[in-house]
Amino acid sequence: MCELILASASPRRKELLAQIGVVFKQSSVDINEDVLPGELPADYVQRLACEKSKEGFLRNGQQCAVLGADTTVVIDGYILGKPESEDQAVVMLQQLSGRTHQVMTGIALTNNGFTDSQVVVTHVTFKTLDAELCHRYWKTKEPCDKAGGYGIQGFGAIFVEKIEGSYSNVVGLPLAETSELLNKVGIKVWQY
Numbered sequence: 694m695c696e697l698i699l700a701s702a703s704p705r706r707k708e709l710l711a712q713i714g715v716v717f718k719q720s721s722v723d724i725n726e727d728v729l730p731g732e733l734p735a736d737y738v739q740r741l742a743c744e745k746s747k748e749g750f751l752r753n754g755q756q757c758a759v760l761g762a763d764t765t766v767v768i769d770g771y772i773l774g775k776p777e778s779e780d781q782a783v784v785m786l787q788q789l790s791g792r793t794h795q796v797m798t799g800i801a802l803t804n805n806g807f808t809d810s811q812v813v814v815t816h817v818t819f820k821t822l823d824a825e826l827c828h829r830y831w832k833t834k835e836p837c838d839k840a841g842g843y844g845i846q847g848f849g850a851i852f853v854e855k856i857e858g859s860y861s862n863v864v865g866l867p868l869a870e871t872s873e874l875l876n877k878v879g880i881k882v883w884q885y
């Protein structure tokens with residue numbers, strides 16, 4: 694019997710959770726990720742993280758604890774999801790250019806039918822980006838599966854002037870907070 698399931702398709706979340714020595718299985722879930730009318734970004738990522746972990750808990754026989762997470766980029770209170778085209782990606786990156794935005798990740802752990810969750814916020818400041826650079830960046834294929842259209846852990850690192858808060862949170866899983874959530878239900882990190 695497994696102790697923990699990561700309800701995610703994200704290779705980044707898998708790597709991050711493995712980095713802190715947690716033993717787990719990965720099993721993705723499919724949920725509707727539409728934003729509700731008037732929903733605040735922090736409420737949105739928390740709700741989706743809870744839905745992912747609850748769905749994973751039900752799908753996997755309700756025997757293991759299930760961790761879900763959702764990350765979004767927020768500028769001026771608006772949610773930037775994953776870009777679906779080059780034009781959309783360039784518009785997003787131009788919005789982020791020369792300014793500070795927030796990366797919000799909701800994390801949720803369902804165990805014995807009870808779900809505990811929280812939201813972690815990191816402030817990221819971008820240098821000024823010209824449109825030609827944004828078009829060139831799209832061609833690297835890095836932006837398409839990432840909230841806000843960039844990856845801080847990849848080529849997108851060159852856009853970042855300053856970061857305040859958790860780095861792992863930007864990549865998709867805030868590790869300090871995740872370890873606390875796991876510890877509360879008796880799941881240890883560093884299981885070597």
Ligand SMILES: Cc1cn([C@H]2C[C@H](O)[C@@H](COP(=O)(O)OP(=O)(O)OP(=O)(O)O)O2)c(=O)[nH]c1=O
Pocket residue numbers: 700701702703705706721722762763764765766796838839840841843844845846849863864865
């Ligand atoms: C801002 C930023 C986001 N991202 C990623 C983290 C998330 O994987 C993704 C946001 O999409 P999510 O919907 O949070 O996650 P996902 O679709 O990758 O995986 P799943 O829903 O199955 O758990 O953007 C980076 O990898 N680097 C970054 O710098």
